[in-house]
Amino acid sequence: MDREIDRVVLLHDYSEALGGASHLVQVLLEGLCARGIPVTFMAGDTGRNFTRSDVEFIPLHGKPLLERSSLGALTAGFFNPRSLLRLSAWIKRNDTPGTVYHLHGWSKILTPAVFGALRKVSQRVILHGHDYFNGCPNGAFFDYPQDQDCTLAPLSRPCLRRQCDKASYGRKVWRSGREVARRGALSGGTNVSRMLLIHPGQAEAFARANWPRHKLAALRNPVTPLTAERVPAERNAGVIFIGRISKEKGADLAASAAARAGIPITFVGEGSERDVVQRLNPEAVFLGRQDRRGMAQAVSTARLAVMPSRWAEPFGLVALEAIGSGVPAVINHRALIAEEVAGHGFGLSIDTGRIDLFADALIELHRDHDRVGRMSRAGHAGYLALCNTPEDWITQTIGHYRSVLAFSEEKGGGRADAAPPRPATMAHGPERHPGSPETNGMKQPYADA
Secondary structure: OOOOOOEEEEEEOOOOOOOHHHHHHHHHHHHHHHOOOOEEEEEOOOOOOOOOOOOEEEEOOOOOHHHOOHHHHHOOOOOOHHHHHHHHHHHHHHOOOOEEEEEOOOOOOOOOHHHHHHHHHHHHEEEEEOOOOOOOOOOOOEEOOOOEEOOOOOOOHHHHHOOOOOOOHHHHHHHHHHHHHHHHHOOOOOOOOEEEEOOHHHHHHHHHOOOOHHHEEEOOOEOOOOOOOOOOHHHOOOEEEEOOOOOOOOHHHHHHHHHHHOOOEEEEOOOOOHHHHHHHOOOOEEEEOOOHHHHHHHHOOOOEEEEOOOOOOOOOHHHHHHHHHOOOEEEEOOOOOHHHHHHOOOEEEEOOOOHHHHHHHHHHHHHOHHHHHHHHHHHHHHHHHHOEOHHHHHHHHHHHHHHHHHHHHHOOOOOOOOOOOOOOOOOOOOOOOOOOOOOOOOOOOOOOO
């Protein structure tokens, strides 16, 4: 019989939806609370925009790496002691054999310190592979200066000698040090119950980082189309780019290709490369960051969505949100969903780094109304072949939680303070004492939580 879930502890750098991973954390919070599962959410930021009152929320008041001084990034950005102390205190006071720890993103604020605290409960820890930072120092298995995939074993001598970082070799060394710290804090980089992959194609890369195959489980992301009705893309004109305006995401490639094709392009999002992109395409429209209603309005007038990321994106949430809305996508061939999108007739998989080829594809799809119409209808009707509904995703995630607890109980895993496991007859977990709505009866590790 499956063990009852006492509580889920979610950990992530950000407390609000600022990108794909942080959006999915919010979806998971909503789903777990709707099913009556107690949740503690520990976020690295200040939490100033977090308004839920049905979870225990613990903000760590940390700064993202890019907002820190050089010294701050070098020190607290390398190993954030607040993450270690606060999480360790919470675990010591509140852990039970039925508590699951689900770590999403840690590389921006939480740092490898979080793994030091989780080591004591490693049998009940699940990592989420939104990127490759749980194995690769630069988080992408990609050589940015050479613009090519990397097949080296992380932290091997060839890896350490290679300058693959977006900024400099110095930062590569710093990132490599963080990966060494992560592995050391966890007593081995794979010493957890399992890691959930957002695409099965990630397994090969993680295997190079010595992840055992049996600890890797594919769970495709949930996708909700931006519009319920199909966007008649064949009657629209123009290209839409949704996401961070950065070189990594290929925003400059999209701007250049649209300019060469003479086709209007709209950017939804913010980022450090906006000025560069605007110089490449002075006619481009920038809407900034939008909520889902704003994104839906932008998508409803687009003919094509583009995802020209330079590296092998493991999923592509915004592309599938557009596809499910009826807007075909042109995707970099390196993305793990690229061949699937093309194979299902939802869009094109091309080398978006070749501006001439990229521009020609945009021109051709603006001329061929019938083809775009077929892609639009196919994507709107069949997008779930490549993803999950939110409900199915939450159900499967909870299934992993139960599996982890069952395995931990089988191995004799108990509280983090080494107390013996509770008798199996206590199927509903330990007695809980009532508390305030803000803490759900949990003990706060510090008064300023």
